Amino acid sequence: RSVSSVTIPPPACMLRPLEAPFRYLFGPGPSNVPPRILAASGRPIIGHLHQEMYQIMDDIKKGIQYAFQTENNMTLAMSGSGHTAMECAVFNTVEPGESVLVAINGIWGERVAEIAERMGAKVHTMVKTPGGYFTNEEIEQALAKHKPVLFFLTHGESSAGLVQPMDGIGDLCHKHNCLLLVDTVASLGSAPIYMDQQNIDILYTGSQKALNAPPGTAPISFSERACHKMFNRKTKPVSYLLDMTYLSNYWGCDGKPARIYHHTGPVSGFFALRESLAILAEKGLENSWRHHREVAEYLWKGLEDLGLQLFIKDKELRLPSVTTIAIPEGYNWRELLAYIMKHHQMEMTGGLGPSVGMVMRVGLMGYNCNKGNADMALAALADALKNCPKSKA
Ligand code: PMP
Structure with missing residues (x-):
């Protein structure tokens, strides 16, 4: 008997509007996401292998080179969120059995350690509680001890609100014959990073933070040393989708005359990413860094005026894009955040991974970064502190 009738009816939710x-x-x-970027992502779709799309991808590559301050040819955007870039970096530069060193001072190091462990690397970690940063001496000792092929460090630790000082670390890694991988998902555009001058081998970011594009694409760049390592491996990377041999061709980085179909990139996401990189280029990196710092300082002062304490004591180590507030004594942080969401339609969040229960986080990034928004965030917090019950304990 052939099957001729549907037995699952259209779901009621699908008959209601979004x-x-x-x-x-x-x-x-x-x-x-600002209207200009939303408009770009709403443009009619073209084919992922059309000439015009190649031009847009070439523009994105130039925009990333500027944002990262690199001349690396191997510069592209991943089809996927920040985690896709994390996995791409590790899967391509490390072979099973090789030693990897991961600096953990929040959730991002934890994640990278797990990613490396899953693909069979020998993972060594340096661990600090959230808020801690790594000194060059500590890093050099660990490099000498574990002899890793890759060292991972988070530039903007968004779970702790910390910016890691970067000078000199690339040189240390190269002295110890190791590649330096840096996560700037939360910091790019808000705190200075200079990929080439700081000798960073692999750098990645996300589209959805200070770049203000929708989530779902992730810029990444590889130095020549990183390319040498990943294109001279004995084993194939565990992921077909994230294999840089194919991705470098898709992005026109491998010098071959033709780009061959590998996967269908997120066309609208690339339109949006191009527009967000264009906005950063028009504004200028230094202006963007200065602006984030000014608004962050204004927010920090306002928070202190409310009687709140900042989690990162040293101003120079505070991440300008994401501010962490120590949970005020006597309050339930979940109640404060729920109140702010309910009465102000405003998202602020608690900690993440090891910083859960330690902090509340306020991010003012890119388009959202201005004193008017800082005032709104402060007013919402003041309102929550006034109206949420304080426990006796
Ligand atoms: N690294 C950092 C520093 C982040 O803040 C985030 C996102 N919160 C990620 C990585 C992961 O990015 P995604 O959620 O886009 O996968």
């Missing part, structure tokens, strides 16, 4: 409320996204990401 509901997506307006929210002030003042957490650690995603951030609000």
Whole structure:
């Protein structure tokens, strides 16, 4: 008997219109997307292998080179979120059995350690509680001890609100014959990073933070040393989708005359990413860094005026894009955040991974980064502190 009738009816929810409320996204990401970028992502789709798409991808590559301050030819955007870039970096530069060193001072190091462990690397970690940073001496000792092929460090630790000082670390890694991998998902555009001058081998970011594009694409760049390592491996990377041999061809980075189909990239996501990189280029990196710092300082002062304490004591180590507030004594942080969401349509968040229960996080990134929004965030916090019950304990 052939099957001729549907037995699953159309779901009732699908017969209702989409509901997506307006929210002030003042957490650690995603951030609000400005109309210009939304408009770019709403343009008619073209084919992922059309000449015009290649031009847009070439523009994106140039935009990333500027944002990262690199001349690396191997510069592209991943089809996927920041985690895709994390996995791409590790899967391509490390072979099973090789030693990897991961600096953990929040959730991102934890994640990379797990990614490396899953693909069969020998993982060594340096661990600090959230808020701690790594000195060059500590890093050099660990490099000498573990002799890793790759060292991972988070530039903007968004779970702790910390910016890691970067000078000199690339040189140390190269002295110890190791590649330096740096995560700038939360910091790019808000805190200075200079990929080439700081001798960083692999750098990646996300689209949805200070770049203000929708989530779902992730810029990444590889130095010549990184390319040498990943294109001279004995084993194939564990992921077909993230294999840089194919991705470098798809992005026109391998010098071959033709780009061959590998996967269908997120066309609208690339339109949006191009527009967000164009906005950064028009504004200028230094202006963007200065602006984030100014608004962050304004927010920090306002928070202190409310009687709140900043989690990172040293101003120079505070991440300008994501501010962490120590949970005020006597309050339930979940209640404060729920109140702010309910009464102000505003997202702020708690900690993440090891910083859960330690901090509340306020992010003002890119388009969201201005004193008017800082005032709104402060007013919402003041309102929550006034109206949420304080426990006796
Ligand atoms: N690294 C850092 C520093 C981040 O803040 C985030 C996102 N919160 C990620 C990596 C992961 O990015 P995604 O959620 O886009 O996969």
